[in-house]
Amino acid sequence: xxxxxxxxxxxxxxxxxxxxxxxxxxxxxxxxxxxxxxxxxxxxxxxxxxxxxxxxxxxxxxxxxxxxxxxxxxxxxxxxxxxxxxxx
Numbered sequence: 128x129x130x131x132x133x134x135x136x137x138x139x140x141x142x143x144x145x146x147x148x149x150x151x152x153x154x155x156x157x158x159x160x161x162x163x164x165x166x167x168x169x170x171x172x173x174x175x176x177x178x179x180x181x182x183x184x185x186x187x188x189x190x191x192x193x194x195x196x197x198x199x200x201x202x203x204x205x206x207x208x209x210x211x212x213x214x215x
Contacts, residue, residue: 128157128172135176136160136191144192159194163187 136156137148148156160175169175179187 128153128160132172132176133157136172136179139179139188140192140195143188144196146192146196148195156195160191162194163190 130150130153133150133153133156137152140146140148157172160172164170164172164175167175167178169178179191182188
């Protein structure tokens with residue numbers, strides 16, 4: 128992914144989610160978008176950017192933000208992680 132496409136994509140991410148992506152995230156973004164490229168049968172990141180911009184339904188934006196963001200969960204975490212500290 129070239130820097131121009133990355134900059135456009137990270138602007139879309141920031142404007143729609145408030146997530147700020149640094150220049151160091153270009154590899155992460157590329158790898159996560161690859162899943163969408165394959166699913167949509169698009170040959171390049173530039174084509175994906177165009178597809179994302181042309182989508183008037185907003186459905187692809189939801190998919191894009193979902194693959195870009197790192198979701199966390201508390202499910203199956205150790206209870207000790209959520210216990211208040213013991214004061215001595």
